[in-house]
Amino acid sequence: MKKNSRLSAVLHALLHMAERHAPMTSDELAACLSTNPVVVRRTMAGLREAGLVSSGRGHGGGWTISRDLSTITMRDVYSALGEPMLFQIGHAEEMPGCLVEQAVNHALDDAMRDAEALLVARLGEVTLDIIAADFITRAKARKLTLSTDTT
Amino acid sequence: MKKNSRLSAVLHALLHMAERHAPMTSDELAACLSTNPVVVRRTMAGLREAGLVSSGRGHGGGWTISRDLSTITMRDVYSALGEPMLFQIGHAEEMPGCLVEQAVNHALDDAMRDAEALLVARLGEVTLDIIAADFITRAKARKLTLSTDTT
């Protein structure tokens, strides 16, 4: 199966929206994300329901971020997407009759539960303004490289 | 995408093989795992290369576990499978030119790296004899339930 890249995509979109202080259309965001405007609408729908963004139709419409970047964590965004499954690995059978398989599932679940909790906690520690600050650092570094690069 | 259930499946297989002190054929294992003997061979091939099991052809052939359950961790088995990707979520683009996307990828990678390390460490803490002991506990509990259950 393909990997789920929705979290990555909407984080990218939110940061572009925050940079620009006017609504961005689905077409514009699709160009940023190298995807399709329908995919943008479909994915952003969850964020709208969660109150992270608002959308407007017609002339001058588009997507606007509703909250300050410092008040949104990656976990908020993950939740707004409906908390998709994080792990690629899973059980062969969910409710096995075989007691051996039950014991295996239980051992795997224990390990995965801890890892999932840690990941979600980490997502909750990162607000989007932190990522925006990292972007600015990278932009400065690139400028510096361009102006001193002799290749 | 379908979930990867190979780790679950081979753990299940290894425990059945350990219970039985004779080689088990791919057909027998396939019946235990509700799958196909070719899938069993394909998946077990990695464990054979890692030295966890051996296989024999012809009459009396089949699969035998090579090491004591107490010397094999879930992590060993995971490694023998080629350390498949653990996460369902990922980046939209691996090497983006967009600095915003680079910053997003970096933030996600940080969180996922920690979670992956924890999961792999947890897998390394569980030896297969621990799972076998849990199986025995479950078997006793089921017997007890059967003998006292009045429904």
Added chain:
DNA sequence: TCGAATCGTAACAATAATAGTTACATGAAA
């Protein structure tokens, strides 16, 4: 009021990863 811009959404196609199946070759034991 009309028309262009824009989102909302359903339905369908494309892509990719896993798992299952068929077919046949290889090797070992009775």
Added chain:
DNA sequence: TTTCATGTAACTATTATTGTTACGATTCGA
């Protein structure tokens, strides 16, 4: 030498994600 069993390649089936097409609904501005 026949039967049992693995080894493996090639193909199919299944499933989740992503992309596309089509059309309806709403909003703004001329």
